[in-house]
Amino acid sequence: MHEFGLAQEIFRIVMAAALRNRATEVRKVVVVAGAMRAVVESQLAFHFTVIARGSMAQRAQLVVETLPARGRCRQCEAEFDAPDFGLACPRCGSAETSLIQGGELLVKEIEIAGS
């Protein structure tokens, strides 16, 4: 359900980039989302379509590339996968860890057609 707010921001970024590049149509939007963001691609694409109606991005295909969550331990310097988002270090048990991948939320690129 958080996809609507995100789709609004994505639309704003996409349109600004498309206008800067003198596009007449946006054909594809590639979003990068970390797993921690729990972005559902079909939901996001649907909301984007609703928001983009009547604009040059209305037929754009929106795809989401998901990055798995990974953590890094500041005590023992281990890097580890965090598939269930647990961030205690699996090697030494330390709580002094940080998320190094999985929190991303970016518009990576768009494909446009221009005049």
Place this chain on the structure above:
Amino acid sequence: MKVTILSDILEANDTIAEQNRKLLADHRVCAINLMSAPGAGKTALLERTLDMVGNTYRVGVIEGDIETSLDADRLARFGIPVVQINTQGACHLDANMVSRGLGNLPLSELDLVIVENVGNLVCPAEFEVGETHKIMLLSAAEGADKPLKYPLMFQRASLCIINKVDLVPHTDFDLEKARTNARKANPRLSVIELSCRTGEGMDRWLAWLRSAVEGESSRGG
């Protein structure tokens, strides 16, 4: 033609959140972003807290709701500055809404601003508003699995309050499991258990809050 963008989707929001953060820091005001599912007891916690804080420090409140001013009305008896923000459909407060709210509060006369977010465990976690601390309120009626289902919320929070502990004997809620799950999502998370109804555990919460407020007011001298 491909155009590389690499723009953070929440950048516009985060820029305004930074402005809010600076404004609050300039006034040495601590800001708490209070988040929970609907009905977990955010407004009840505010009422209890305001009752007990009295004149110790000066509090202002930003109330976020989709519709109505029912929550702001509940706080009217305290005679403190309260700004009601109706999001008109949006399921969270964003930095821009909070910026407007802060503009309507007498910041130079306050020590603490409590932002009561819209009841929702997902979107509020994504939108920074410029707060000093995010506090996540979980109630014993909700289930111990919530930290695993909504990891971002628990990860971003400094403190998790488990409310309605007086109900625990009447439910299947596993307090130990809730604590473990919350710390699994965020090993540095502080957890305080309390009941707004009975007052149990409120002293620990008020001690936490006092140190958060004093931390801000002593910043930079």
